[in-house]
Amino acid sequence: MLLHNVFTKTIRDLRWPTFWVALGMGAMTGYFAVLFPTYSKIVDLNSILEKMGPAAKLMGDIGDVSTLVGFLHIELFSMILPALIVTYAAGMASGFTAGEESRGTIDVLLSYPVSRSRLILEKSLAVVLGSVLAAVVVWILGIGGAAASASVLPPDRLAEALFMLVLLGLAFGAVALAISAATGNRAAAIGAAVGLMVVMYLVDALASIVDGLGAVRPLSLFHYYMGNDPLRNGISLTDAGVLAAVAVVFLILSVVIFERRDLAA
Amino acid sequence: MTAAIETHKLTKWYSHRSRGILDVDLVVETGQIFGFLGPNGAGKSTMIRLLLDLIRPTSGSAQVLGLDVHRDRLAIDRRVSYVPGELSLYSELTGRQLLTYLGNLQGGVDAVYRDKLIERLELDPDKRIKSLSRGNKQKVGLVAAFMIRPELLILDEPTAGLDPFIQLEFEHLCEEARTEGRTVFISSHQLPEVEHLCDRVGIIREGRLLAVESIAALKERALRRLEIDFGEPVGVEAFANLPGVRDLTVTDSVLRCTVMGSLDALVKAAARYEVRNLRSIDTSLEEIFMAYYGADDGAAEEVSHAAA
Ligand SMILES: Nc1ncnc2c1ncn2[C@@H]1O[C@H](COP(=O)(O)OP(=O)(O)OP(=O)(O)O)[C@@H](O)[C@H]1O
Ligand SMILES: [Mg+2]
Numbered sequence: 165m166l167l168h169n170v171f172t173k174t175i176r177d178l179r180w181p182t183f184w185v186a187l188g189m190g191a192m193t194g195y196f197a198v199l200f201p202t203y204s205k206i207v208d209l210n211s212i213l214e215k216m217g218p219a220a221k222l223m224g225d226i227g228d229v230s231t232l233v234g235f236l237h238i239e240l241f242s243m244i245l246p247a248l249i250v251t252y253a254a255g256m257a258s259g260f261t262a263g264e265e266s267r268g269t270i271d272v273l274l275s276y277p278v279s280r281s282r283l284i285l286e287k288s289l290a291v292v293l294g295s296v297l298a299a300v301v302v303w304i305l306g307i308g309g310a311a312a313s314a315s316v317l318p319p320d321r322l323a324e325a326l327f328m329l330v331l332l333g334l335a336f337g338a339v340a341l342a343i344s345a346a347t348g349n350r351a352a353a354i355g356a357a358v359g360l361m362v363v364m365y366l367v368d369a370l371a372s373i374v375d376g377l378g379a380v381r382p383l384s385l386f387h388y389y390m391g392n393d394p395l396r397n398g399i400s401l402t403d404a405g406v407l408a409a410v411a412v413v414f415l416i417l418s419v420v421i422f423e424r425r426d427l428a429a
Numbered sequence: 430m431t432a433a434i435e436t437h438k439l440t441k442w443y444s445h446r447s448r449g450i451l452d453v454d455l456v457v458e459t460g461q462i463f464g465f466l467g468p469n470g471a472g473k474s475t476m477i478r479l480l481l482d483l484i485r486p487t488s489g490s491a492q493v494l495g496l497d498v499h500r501d502r503l504a505i506d507r508r509v510s511y512v513p514g515e516l517s518l519y520s521e522l523t524g525r526q527l528l529t530y531l532g533n534l535q536g537g538v539d540a541v542y543r544d545k546l547i548e549r550l551e552l553d554p555d556k557r558i559k560s561l562s563r564g565n566k567q568k569v570g571l572v573a574a575f576m577i578r579p580e581l582l583i584l585d586e587p588t589a590g591l592d593p594f595i596q597l598e599f600e601h602l603c604e605e606a607r608t609e610g611r612t613v614f615i616s617s618h619q620l621p622e623v624e625h626l627c628d629r630v631g632i633i634r635e636g637r638l639l640a641v642e643s644i645a646a647l648k649e650r651a652l653r654r655l656e657i658d659f660g661e662p663v664g665v666e667a668f669a670n671l672p673g674v675r676d677l678t679v680t681d682s683v684l685r686c687t688v689m690g691s692l693d694a695l696v697k698a699a700a701r702y703e704v705r706n707l708r709s710i711d712t713s714l715e716e717i718f719m720a721y722y723g724a725d726d727g728a729a730e731e732v733s734h735a736a737a
Contacts, residue, residue, distance in 0.1 A: 167522075167530040268517030272573070275481055275511040276534040277503045426443075426484040429474065429515065 170273075170283055174290035178256055185252040186298035189245055190305040196239055197309025197317060200232045232315040236306070237395045241325055243365065246389065249298065249329055250361045251354075253291055253337030258353035260287040261418075262344035265428045274427075281419045284345065288338075288415055295333050299326040325395040331407035332389040336361055338414030345422040361385075385410065431495035433459045433581050433612035434480065439489035441475050449475035451636040452489070457614060457629075459580075462607050464627035465616040472636045473616040474514050477585050481511055494580060507535070510574040514585035514616070516567060520559035524552060524569045528576065535577050543576040549598055564590035575602055581612045588622060600626050653692070654710040657684045660703030671695055 166176040261284065264270040274280065303319075303326055310317035336357050344353035368386035371377035381387050388407050392400035434457040441449030450472035457463045467473050478484045480491055482498045482505075491498045493505050518527055524547075532538040547554050552568040561569070567590050574582055582603075588596050603613045603626060617623045623630070624644055631641040665679040668686070671694045677686040688695055699707075 165526060165529065167526060168533050170534070173530060267520075268513075268515055269519055271478070271481070271483060271511070271513040272516070272518065272531070272570070273534075274483060275506060275509070276531055277506040277536065278534055279503060424485075427478075429478065429483075429513075 169286065170278060171286040171290055174260075174287045175293065178290055178294045181252060181256060182294040182298060185248055186301040189248050189298060190301040192244065193236065193240060193302050194305035194309035196236060197232060197306050197315060198313050200235055200310075200315050201313050204230055204235070232310060232313075232317050233321070233395055236317070237393065241329070241395055242390065245302075245329055246332055246365070246386070247361070249295060249333035250336040251358060252298070253295055253333035254340035254354055254357035254361075256291045256294070257288070257337040257341040258344040258350045258357070260284060260291075260341060260344070261422055262348050262350040262353060265348045266350060268429070270427055271429070280423050284341070284415070284419050284422060288341065291337055292334060295330045295337075299330050302326055321395055321398060324399045328389050328394045328399060328404060328407070331404060331411065332385060335385055335407045335410040335414070338411040338418065342414045342418040342421065345418040346425070348425075348428050430459060432492075433457045433461075434463075434491075434493055434614060435495075436476075436480075436491045437489055439476070439479060439491050440487045441472075441479060441484065442487045448472075448636045449484075449487075450479075450633070450638075453633070453636075453638045455631055455638055455641065457612065457631075459612045460607060460610045461628045462603055462613045462615065462626055464620075464623040464630035465614060465633065466618065466620060466623070466630050467616075467633035468618055471618075471633045473618075473633060474585055475636075476633070477511070477514075477583055477614075477616060480583060508579055509581045509583060510577055510579040511583045512567075512570040512574045512585060512587050514589075516570045518558050518566065518569060521557065523555050523557050524561070524572075525554035527558060527569060528554065528573055531573050532576065538576045539578070542578070543572065546572045546575055546602075549602075550595055562590075564592060564595070567591060568595065571599060571602075575606075578609075579611065581614065582606060584613065584615045586616055586618075588617070653688045655684075655686055655688055655692075655695070656706075656708040656710065657699055657704060658682060658706040659684070659699075660705055663702055667701070668695070668698055671698060 166172040261270070264273060264283075273283070303322055306317060306322050307319050339360065340353045340357035343356050344350055347353065364384040364386050367377060367380060368384040368390065371381040371384075371387075385407060388403040391403050392398070394400075434455065436453050436455045439453040439455075440451055443449050453472075453476060455476075465473055465476065475484070479486055480493055480498055482502050485499070494508055496505050498505065519530075522530065528543060528547075532540075532543065550568045550572060552565065552572060554569075556565075558566060558569060567587070571587060574584065588599060591599060603615070606613055607628075615623055615627070620630070627644060629641060629643050630647065632639045659682040662681045663679060663684065665677065668674065668677055668679065668684060673688050673690040673692075674695055675687045675689065677684070679685075684699075686695070
């Protein structure tokens, strides 16, 4: 029944959202991988992008879309998958403390031998597991789809890109967690984290065509997520380190803030 | 022996305008059933949530079972249970699932005893909590609190929504706990609800602890309601503003009032007239209680002086 401790109870709470986000991301990836040869036969994707000129750069640093790797990069990994995983991680994390507070269940929960910091850490561990699980589903369906259509999709590169995707989700999830732990307001936390994601995405995308933005580009987490183009080149350890550090710092911040606060009745 | 609860000048301001409790010095000895009484907004829940470390004091300190409520939190949690005033439980779980979860967090509970509690409180444990009525939800909270056999039970208005039969069963549970040397701390705004159950009560009003007394002493220091029949009509002015005299009415030759403390002033004033009869009517505990917290500030002050 998964009712052994806060960690397993959180897995229980997250099971359906995790199922749906995994299925959604996995189905899209599999679908594109299976149908890619058909697409590329009908349309010459590269020539379309050329016609779009600089505007095409808004979709990220593109490269060659006539391969499945380039195609997935632009169609999924630059925007849709990050949006999904960030919404998932931020949505779940923002409810960890704020959800218990607004439902009023925090009083009973904390009257049992569970410390406030353990509450946050065990719940966070559950969303890490959920994100990794979703990434594994995407990997399996992606590799399966590519095999079915006999397209080239290096398994290790896909895993690396998904690793960066998970880190991106967790970084934004930790931001949402910190805001919700500080305010007790779940809606505000989701809103702020998703809003921040959109702004950071735009900053990173616009920076490739607007010169003036170059200076602020390092402030965008998308810069680290996409910078090395992990689907083609693999992981850059510094980029991964930055995302992981953001996640850890905001997690610690959440614990510190939450330990000090008066909890809502 | 260490007290079950001990606070020193415990004060909580939610903001600089919103008063929670003020300078509360309270000692609750172990092995008692203690009633914590006060009207709405008096600060009962504030006091309790401070003891649970859910909110932090502005100043002062609090110990539970001799342990610091913040520093020794987990040690206290293992030995104390709590039913909040506004009880919210995971509504998607059944009662049984919730009790399993909380039992696991506690590190295991006696399942036989838990099932006996379920039976005694007539709880249907296989219904989802969201489908339970208020009273039935409250039963889940009570089973959760009693099943760990805590040394101290902190119950914030625990009987709200319980029918008389279950309320009686709840009282038996409290009495059994006391027999085993455990302590029960119950908040309520109704004295009659707890008067026969509690050994001692504390009365809190507008954040201040006005008095802590045994029920017996509380009854002893009854307010006296007096009726005096005079031989002639008397004016109300002659009795107005006498110390300790309240609720004064004079109709023709009959005076009715409530007296707190000494009767001296009233009797001397009455002696100026022909007194045909003087009756003292026993006051109910409820009236004593109302005098503590229903009264305006001046009267409350008087009461607390009388209590000192
Ligand atoms: N979160 C809060 N923020 C600001 N003020 C608060 C808060 N909680 C309680 N108060 C104030 O503190 C005072 C005491 O409230 P408390 O809930 O402790 O009273 P109570 O005795 O439990 O009342 P009731 O019998 O209605 O449950 C009230 O004046 C209330 O307005
Ligand atoms: Mg209350």
